[in-house]
Amino acid sequence: DADVTQTPRNRITKTGKRIMLECSQTKGHDRMYWYRQDPGLGLRLIYYSFDVKDINKGEISDGYSVSRQAQAKFSLSLESAIPNQTALYFCATSDRPTGVVYNEQFFGPGTRLTVL
């Protein structure tokens, strides 16, 4: 079984709808992240969470919200979807850093979201 799973894998929705993307991990990591990937722009950070009570905005948080329901679960919501939120969304996890050594991030398979 995959260490980081995302549901759904594909979703087509209409403008104005509320959408939730879910991420679960079995790696036991404290840190979780949501990124989006657009053609020609690379991946950009939306939100990140260092633990259940610590949630922070990333580079492009406008129009999104998140919920960290448990150490293993981190959900991304689009309150009112718009077409320019059409993208590939990735969840990632990492362990807490040891000293100044920051650890690698592990990614889920992605969710392809299309907003019509």
Added chain:
Amino acid sequence: KQEVTQIPAALSVPEGENLVLNCSFTDSAIYNLQWFRQDPGKGLTSLLLIQSSQREQTSGRLNASLDKSSGRSTLYIAASQPGDSATYLCAVDPGLETGANNLFFGTGTRLTVIP
């Protein structure tokens, strides 16, 4: 803001050839650099992570180097195989300066290895 560039955007090579992928970044104050492989429908797979204090890392046929002062990293793939065909992404982590291990990604190099 950290900017990461990968050149070329696409590369085709015959099977068996050795190749180098390039990554450059604008701010040399990084804590690590990570190389990923992205396959369609399968997300990102971490290949190598180089800490800022390291010059290179090796895993099998892959060797990644880091030159912080010049803002460059290379990923060397030896004896390429068709199974190496994928998009390769590099990402830098500025570490404590942003209060998180927030990765800044390049746009990737799409590699095709021709049998």
